[in-house]
Amino acid sequence: MEIPYTVTARPDTGLWNAKIGIWLFLASEIMLFGGLFSAYVFLRIGADAANPWPHGLLNVPVGTFNTFVLISSSMTMVMAWASLKMRKFAQYRIYMGLTILCALAFLCVKAYEYNDKFHHYGVWLKNGEFITGHLEENTPESLTILPDIHHEGRHFWPETEHGAPREIKKADIRRWSNFTPKFSPFFAIYFTLTGLHGLHVFGGMVVNIYFWLPGSKLYRTNPEHLANRVEVSGLFWHFVDLVWIFLFPVLYLL
Amino acid sequence: MEISASPAHVHHGEEHAHEHHDPGFLGKYVFSTDHKVIGVQYGVTGLIFLFFGFCLMLLMRWQLAYHGQPLPVLGPVLAKIFPKEMPGGVMTPEFYNSLGAMHGTIMVFLGIVPIAFAAFGNFVVPLQIGAPDMTFPRINMASYQAFFIGGVIMLVSFFCPGGAAKGGWTSYAPLADITDRAPNMFFTGQTMWLIGMVFLITSSLLGSVNFITTIIQLRAPGMTWMRLPFFCWAQLITAFLLLLAFPPLEAASVMQLMDRVAGTSFFLPTGLVVNGEIVNISGGGSPLLWQHLFWFLGHPEVYVLILPAMGIVAEVVANNTRKPLWGYKAAVFSALTLGFLSFIVWAHHMYLTGMGARVSSFFQTTTILISIPSVIILTALLLSLWGGSIRFTVPMLFATAFMPMFGIGGLTGIPLAFNAVVLYLHDTYYVIAHFHYIVAPGTIFALFAGVYYWFPKATGRMMNEFLGKLHFWPSLLFINGIFMPMFLQGMAGVHRRWYDGGASYDLAKPVLHWNAFMSWSAWLLCVSQFPFILNFFWSIWFGKKVDHNPWHATTLEWEAPSPPPHGNFLKPPVVHRGPYEYSVPGSEDDFIPQGKA
Amino acid sequence: MNNEHSADDHPHHDISKHVRRYMGVFLALLLGTVVTVAASYIPFKSNEVNIAVALAIATVKATLVAAIFMHLSAERWTIYRFLIITVVFAIGLFSLTALAFSDHIHR
Structure with a gap:
């Protein structure tokens, strides 16, 4: 028994299974981060005299650098997929490796930022x-x-x-x-949002490492299937990037 | 990201016995990726949790009827297991609160949702749409495992210092935030509750992604949207509700977890005083935020509980009236409307939080609107009975009982939509009676209908009819005995969380005598479940053997062998007609299966 | 347009044309980041204007990522339907919780 439409698209929907699956998953992720963002809005509107909403507590140059890192990783990710589509496996390996490196860099910078806050x-x-x-x-x-x-x-x-x-x-x-989560509502939402986002970066990185090393064996038997899988993990990765695009101004700049 | 399962071998019914690799007991029943096995796993686990949650309520009913007296028979046993919570077999208020909170949580998240959505959905939907399995079988297995872990965490929480969660099933802050302040906040009931919820939410998330993808992608050739059985529509909409409504609660659970473990103040206002002392927190949070995020899930959750039940009843009614479902299209569009509207009614649970008149008016309007599609579906079911030659089989008995019970629950909900009325009725037993009529004699009866109806498909054997009737009639009687007097008590003003059942309040005096009546009804209801338990196990081994279509039903699941083999159908099904072609004039049988050319 | 990105008909020259577009988007995103940071240091009339500007730029950047990197500019209607429903509910979640502050009874 084989489940149909894992690699090729179903004619009437024009989609293969995992593409629908990942988009549904991303829809729920929108609601998850939406819940947290709406909490941010709620806390910020409701900030009172005892807890005024702070400005400029975070390190803007470091945050900007991390934004560059994540945007670059998004670009290398889409290039990794495009390389597979063009059947250039060596190029795929390089771009995927760069994506993973960027993810690692992002997490390291984040750890440095956290550590800095904990000592303030x-x-x-x-x-x-x-x-x-x-x-x-x-x-x-x-x-x-x-x-x-x-x-x-x-x-x-x-x-x-x-x-x-x-x-x-x-x-x-x-x-x-x-400066830990309990310090103020701002740090509470900052650590919760960036922590959850960091977990997503970590999760995406693990999946990408899998498709970079053992998972890429699939290329020999079914390159299109591997391309589809990388597209799925790419969609997740771009979404993580997209969340950060909002997180950065909301937490660092405003 | 696991994308597909690619089984090494192609399975077909006949070849199955000659398979080289035998998956073994563990692979077949515990770590199975077969949707039918997962459905049964969900069903059995869900039924056990349902019974367990029911038993918690039976304990509470003792306290309500005979407060302060030691529990007979079970008292000494419980006193041994919970020496602090049940000293000498007498229930402490804290333990009562734990039982209340866990009864709600277990019934909703570990009992009804897993049975209505995951069990029936997993078992029936792929069969009804003519699919070989779910699109993501391994994610499906992970979904059950996450559910199981979440359930175990909930059970373990009873043995945490301080006992299980006691902030109500809604876990309102600030109470839930500050309860059980222990040196190690991690091992407290409320924290365990939150962690358990995160697992359960993850489980439904994986399940709903799978369901939607399966229904969109794996429909058999010819299974157009308007040929989809109503049950599948109901499951599709339910899956969307779970997919989009649960994540905000996951966010809220994470925030409450942060409040408890990391000391944040998401839901704690500035200057909070507990036991006469200002709590050492930053403040600046809002308890209202928790309520918003909780009820953003909480209300769609009601439709998660009711839509699959309506789906089951529709299948059973069409089959047993031997008539097409009346107003199939109207019912489908109503279900879609219901799903949409259910997302914008949540704050009718919050009229008394001081969120303001404007917001209240908005939610009052949408709440009244949502009664329209509900009534259309119920009307469609009711009118389906008209002029049918009804076979009163056991599933049909439960399905017919569903209609008036759900009707009572729904109609008593209309007064609760108005914020002026809620000023008086909020948190009284009236509310308890209202939503229990929807989920207990409503949804749970529909679930029983589903168990009796699809049991022959899962096992190849019928359940015993006499025992089924012995289960149905007392259940119907006693369940009304529990909930009907609650309306009276509620209108008299008896509050839902009074630990002594209202004995210390003068206003409750005239309706206090109902407590014993309701408690005895509850215990007798428990006794009337024994025929079902006996019937269930007896029929697995000794039930009457039947062929693949004992009910003479039209939908696709009845074209597969009973029980269906791995891969479901002997030959790929093709659909030629709508789902409910019963008593078609001019045809020789009184039913034409969907797959018949 | 709908067929442009279906899974199985990706002629290779088509993809290499896309690569240039990906690079363009990449540069636009970098530029957008610089503009956001710079704009946040311009003292506009009120803080609200700063918030609006930053969110507007973020929305543009997010749209670019979604449309080009995530291929949403040429996706199937099934996916659009999911996203439309999701966005409607997300907006509901935002606006209705914030509405709680529109009344002076609050707090």
Whole structure:
């Protein structure tokens, strides 16, 4: 028993099975990220005086670089598929390898960004003052913070200057935390959205590695089938890129 | 991304016995990629969960009728298993809440959806459209496995410190966010509930992708859209609802998981006070956000529960009235409209959240609109009975009972569409009675109809008719005994979450005597399920053997052998006519199968 | 147009023509990214204008990816139908949850 239309299209729909499957899957992904984006909108509209929506907390040059990386990977992905369609296997191997490399680079940059945030702290004092900076020392009675120095206006390059160490009594602190999800609604949605997106990048990368190495054996027996499979993983990959195209301005720039 | 399964051998009925590689017990029954086996797996697991969820309710009914008294017989046993939750066999309020939350969750997500959608859909749809299998058999298997893992996680959560989830099946924040604050938030009931939900959502997602692709791609030659049996239409629309409505809940589950495990405040407002202390959180979130995302799934979910049931009833009714389904096209278009509208009615569950009058008016309007297609489908089913020479077989009994029961459930829902009325009725037993009439004597009766109807296809044997009737009549009686008095209690103002059944509230006094009546009805309903259980197992081995088409039905599944072999049909089916050609004037039989030239 | 991208009739010269288009889109996306970043540093009249500009550019970029890289510019109607339904529901999810803030009873 063979399931029909795995490689060739069904005449009346003009589609092979996996193409319908992946588009349906992407439709549900639209709703998944749609749910999170609508949460973002909801939280942002509802931001109150205690938690004003922050601007410029993320590293824009790094984010821009990562956007370039992901866009390039999308281009190499579509080229990998086109190479298979033109039956140029060596070229496919190169482009697919580049796609995987880009995915890896993206994840590494993301890890660097996360790590950077985890080492940044924010302190709310009971008198209403709010200080961010690097943690120098943490004793049971007090914190020592190297406070960030903020200049007027918005800056492309992140501000890395620090003021003189400042000791803060724990008794004066209302709440303090590093820049983790629990820090504020902004970081909550930032880490959730980018974390989920990162998982998608990782998943796509694993699938691509499979089609790059063991899965590419299929080329010898049925090159069209391999091309179809790569098209499917490509559709997923472009979708991941597409989500990032929205994530980048929404989280980094606005 | 697994795209296709390419079995090494071509299977055909006769050759099957001579196959060289025998898949073995595990390959055949546990890790099978055959849609029929997966359907049966879903069905059996779903029925077990359905019974388990039902038993949770039986425990709750004891507490409601005889609150504060130790449970007879089972009490000492439960006291041993749950020493903290059931000290001396008396139920604590926390345990009662756990039972309530898990009853809802298990019945909806582990009982009815897997049976109505996954079990019947998997078993019947490929057969009805004349396909050899689902388009993605291995994804199909993964779907069942994800469901199974999700189910196990839900069961295990009973043994977490603090017990299973107790925030209601809707898991409203902030209650669900802050419940069971434990040193290790990971091993708490609510967290397990969320993780379980993520698995269940993944399972339905994989299932629905598979269903839609199968129905679009693998229809047999000649099976045009208007020749598709209504059951397949219902499953197709259900699959779309699951595909598009579940992901926002997955997003919400992830966010609630973050709230619990990573300490975020997605659903926690600024300045939240718990036990007289301000909670150390950032705040800035909104409990309303959870409700929006939950009910964005929650309402389409209602139609996920009801559409497959309508599909089953349509098949059974057409077959047993020996008449074409009345208004097939109207029913199909109504089902499509129903599917569409079900996405824009969700906030009628939220009239009392203070979301504002404008939003309420919008959702009030759409909610009234959605009753129209529902009524059209029910009318089509009802008018199909007109002038038919009805055979009251066991599936037909359940199918006919479905109509008035679903009718009661639907009509009592109309008052709940108006936000002024909801001010009074919100969260009372009236609401409980309303949706239970739709899903319990409605959907579950339809599911029983489906089990009795397709049992001969799955096993090649009939279920016993006498035991079937012994199952049906008491069930119909007792299920009304449970839910009818709930309308009275609800209109008197009895709240759905009162742990003592209302005994400590003066307003409940005049309707309090119904509690014992309803509880006894529930326990007797449980007793009346035993004929079914007995019948099910007895018939697998000793039921009357029948040929491939014992009901003289027209749809394609009855052209395959019973039980169908791997690959389903002995020769590829071709469809020549519509699905319900019964009693065609001038034909020798009173039915013409779809595949007959 | 509908047949242009069906699975089995891809003459090879056809694909090599596409390759040039893919490169064009790639460059457009890079350019779009630069413009988005630059635009976010221009102080428009209000923050809302900045948001609108950034989202408009993102939408253009997303459309390019979907239309060219994902071949949506020449896809079958079955797929379009899926996506139309999905987008309608996604818009419903967005607008109706945001509508909760249109009333002053809220908060």
